Amino acid sequence: EAGVAQSPRYKIIEKRQSVAFWCNPISGHATLYWYQQILGQGPKLLIQFQNNGVVDDSQLPKDRFSAERLKGVDSTLKIQPAKLEDSAVYLCASSFKGTGANVLTFGAGSRLTVL
Amino acid sequence: AQKVTQAQTEISVVEKEDVTLDCVYETRDTTYYLFWYKQPPSGELVFLIRRNSFDEQNEISGRYSWNFQKSTSSFNFTITASQVVDSAVYFCALSEENYGQNFVFGPGTRLSVLP
Numbered sequence: 001e002a003g004v005a006q007s008p009r010y011k012i013i014e015k016r017q018s019v020a021f022w023c024n025p026i027s028g029h030a031t032l033y034w035y036q037q038i039l040g041q042g043p044k045l046l047i048q049f050q051n052n053g054v055v056d057d058s059q060l061p062k063d064r065f066s067a068e069r070l071k072g073v074d075s076t077l078k079i080q081p082a083k084l085e086d087s088a089v090y091l092c093a094s095s096f097k098g099t100g101a102n103v104l105t106f107g108a109g110s111r112l113t114v115l
Numbered sequence: 116a117q118k119v120t121q122a123q124t125e126i127s128v129v130e131k132e133d134v135t136l137d138c139v140y141e142t143r144d145t146t147y148y149l150f151w152y153k154q155p156p157s158g159e160l161v162f163l164i165r166r167n168s169f170d171e172q173n174e175i176s177g178r179y180s181w182n183f184q185k186s187t188s189s190f191n192f193t194i195t196a197s198q199v200v201d202s203a204v205y206f207c208a209l210s211e212e213n214y215g216q217n218f219v220f221g222p223g224t225r226l227s228v229l230p
Binding site for chain 1: 161162
C-alpha cells in the first residue's frame with residue numbers, strides 16, 4: 001500500500017512570497033489533515049477535510065493560509081504572503097474515516113524556511 | 116478541551132537501560148482514544164499504539180509496553196533494554212469520539228539512547 005505522498009520536501013522562500021504544498025493521501029482514505037509542526041513542538045492541526053468538505057479549520061490563519069481538496073482526493077495548502085513565523089514542517093495525514101478511533105498515517109512532511 | 120502534557124522534554128539513557136515516557140491527558144469525553152507516535156530523525160511520524168478509554172489493560176509489544184491508568188489520566192510508555200535505534204521524538208496524542216474528531220498531540224519527548 002502506497003503511503004501519504006507530499007511535495008516538495010523542502011522549500012526556502014523570502015518573507016511575503018507565496019508557497020504551495022501538495023498532498024496525495026492513501027487511496028480510499030476519506031479524511032485528510034494538514035498539520036503544522038514548528039521545531040521543538042508537537043504537530044498542530046491546521047485543517048481537516050472529510051472527502052472534499054472542511055470539518056475543522058478553526059486554527060487555520062485564514063488571512064494567509066488556504067487549503068482545498070478538490071474531488072476529495074489530493075489536497076493543496078497555500079501560504080500567501082509568508083511570514084517568518086511560518087517556518088515549520090507541514091505534515092499531511094490521512095485516515096479511513098474521521099472518527100476518533102482512526103489511526104492517522106502521516107507523510108514525510110514539507111519543510112518550509114522563510115527568510 | 117482536549118490537552119496532552121508530556122512533562123519530559125528530553126531524556127538521555129545508555130543503551131540497554133529501561134526508560135519510561137510520561138503522558139498525561141485531559142478530556143471531557145467518556146469515549147476517547149490515546150496514541151503514541153514515534154518521529155525518528157527522518158521526520159515521518161510512525162504510529163506505535165492506540166488504546167480506547169474502555170480498555171485499561173496494559174499492553175506489551177516486544178520491548179515496548181504501555182500503562183494506561185484512567186484514575187490518573189496517564190498513558191505512559193516504557194521501552195525495555197533501549198537501543199540506539201530507539202532515539203527519536205515520541206508524541207502522545209488524544210482523540211475524542213464525541214466532542215472532536217481531531218488528534219491533539221503533546222509537545223513530545225526527545226529520547227537519546229547513547230551507545
